[in-house]
Amino acid sequence: MLTLKCLKCGTAANPREYVLKCPACGGTLVPTVERIRNLVRSDYAGVWSWRKYLMDSSSTVTLGEGNTPLIRSAGIGAAIGVADVFIKNESRNPTGTFLDRGSATLTSAALNFGVRKLAIASLGDLGISVASYGRRAKLKSLTYLPLSVAPSKAYQTLLLSDKVVFVSSYEEAVRRALRHESADVMPVTPQNPYLLEGYRTIYYEVFYALRKHPDFIVVPIGDGGLYTMLWVALNELGGDSVVVGVKGKRDSPLMKDIAVEKPLLWDLVEMAVRDCGGFIVEVDEEDIVEAARLLAKKEGMLAEPAGAAAIAALIKAHSKFDRKSSIVAIVTGAALTDTATLKALIGRSIELMDVQKIGFTKALILEILVTHGPLHAYALWKVIREYHGLRISLRALYQHMKELEDLGMVKVVAEEVVEGRRRKVYEVTEKGIKAIS
Ligand SMILES: [Zn+2]
Structure with a gap:
């Protein structure tokens, strides 16, 4: 039966009650079952094929998640000199992630x-x-x-x-x-313990498919939930695999889900790292772009650069793996469809990487300039606040305009005097238009 356990203080919460954190110490509650001796899969849809190990619930919502392919990767294996590399392709889930x-x-x-x-x-x-x-x-x-x-x-x-x-x-x-x-x-x-609960099923599927524990599992850390829950599932099944975590070095829209500065479940990740003899590999933007390119060229798999972070870590830490190791790398993230990133991957235009870095506010500014024509920053600010409901400060907007100017996506076309103050009038450039199309 599933229990909700606080790994910090050992308190177990009643799984029939709606609880979000440890009633004793406020720590994260980790859903887990007693040692699984014989992993049984049933015929339910989605993650519910592992229903026996999930919370006893009368409702089972599914969009067909889980049962993702585990593919042997000869190409990546050859690139790092390891025979048994498998990719667990979590980008095949309904919204593209685990x-x-x-x-x-x-x-x-x-x-x-x-x-x-x-x-x-x-x-x-x-x-x-x-x-x-x-x-x-x-x-x-x-x-x-x-x-x-x-x-x-x-x-x-x-x-x-x-x-x-x-x-x-x-x-x-x-x-x-x-x-x-x-x-x-x-x-x-x-x-949220009810969110964490479902992540364990990834490892059930890996173990069920391989019929053994791999030597290494490589997984993006993000906020630490996936790392922790893979380790929990590994323990439920009595495995001794080393779980390798991948962390993005610097925050940027391209790295968003992997470069979390202070992962919310960091204390649990540290505990898990110690317990399984794991380690953490740091990757940067170039590493993940290169990994996404390699994944496409060697295996025919289109993954977002952040989703390919585990592959980037494999390449970076290749010296840590024995030639005979068996490794499972978790690839996650929506399939790659963004034109700008695709162009950067085929090397047509490195500067187009800028496009991925602009974020939502800048994209919105460019869009407003395209539809309204040239505007001064103050007018832009009013449009953003009044029509788009974004509560951004005027100072932040000036900063965005400066950065967009540096990126060559907007240019100053005139200066107007409004209420006694000089204001620059901005126009979107061709590069700016490309950035949002
Ligand atoms: Zn506690």
């Missing part, structure tokens, strides 16, 4: 506990996944997104979530989501 497994268990738990609304703190992918399952389960959703989110992710969230609120930082998004906690509203942060 998060869908957690969204399935989370929305089912919400229905089970009579929750009616979800308040989500997202860096980009989590909001898309949870809001999507929220639609399926007929639960309302409200998503907090940092302004720096990549435009394509902001648009998907706007389409799926009932309400989207843009905030200054991810930390702010987490704080705002947590404030909603009530019997009616479930806050969704990476520490």
Whole structure:
């Protein structure tokens, strides 16, 4: 039977009750079952084929997540000199990430506990996944997104979530989501136990397919939920694999979901790293772009650069793996469709990488300039606030304009005197138009 355990103080919470954190110390509750001696798969859809090890719930929400392919990769294996490299392709989930497994268990738990609304703190992918399952389960959703989110992710969230609120930082998004906690509203942060629950099924599938524990599992860290839960599942199955975590070095829209400065589950990751003899590999933007390129060229797989982070880590830390090791790398993230990133990957235009770096606010500024024609910053600021509901300061806008000018995406075409003050009038350049088309 599933229990919710606090790894910090050992308290076990009742899984039949709606709880979000440890009642004793406020720590993260980790869903887990007693030692699994004989892993049994059933015929239910999605992650529910592992229903025996999930929370006992009368509702099972699914969009067909899980059962993702585990593919032997001769190409990447040859590149790093290891015979047995497998890719667990989590980008094949309904919204393109492993998060869908957690969204399935989370929305089912919400229905089970009579929750009616979800308040989500997202860096980009989590909001898309949870809001999507929220639609399926007929639960309302409200998503907090940092302004720096990549435009394509902001648009998907706007389409799926009932309400989207843009905030200054991810930390702010987490704080705002947590404030909603009530019997009616479930806050969704990476520490939500009902979200974490579903992630374990990745490892069940790996073990079921290989019929053994791999020597290494390589996984992006993000907020630490996936790393922790793979380690939990590994322990449930009595495995001794080394779990290798991948961390993005610097924050940028391209690295958004992997370069979390202070992962919310860091204490658990540290505990897991110690327990399994794991280690952490840091990758930067060039590494992940190169890995996405290699994945496409060697294996015919299109993955977002952030999704290919585990491959980047394999290449970077190749000297740590024995030739005879068996390695499973988790690839996640939506299939690569963004034109600008694709162009950068084929090397046609390195400068187009700038396009991926502009974020939602700058993309919005460019869009307004395209539709309205040249405007001065103050007028732009008013349009952003009044028509787009973004509460951004004038100072922040000036900073964005300066950066867009440096990137060559806008240029000053005139200076106007408005109410006694000189104001620069900006026009979008061809490069700016390309950036949003
Ligand atoms: Zn505790």
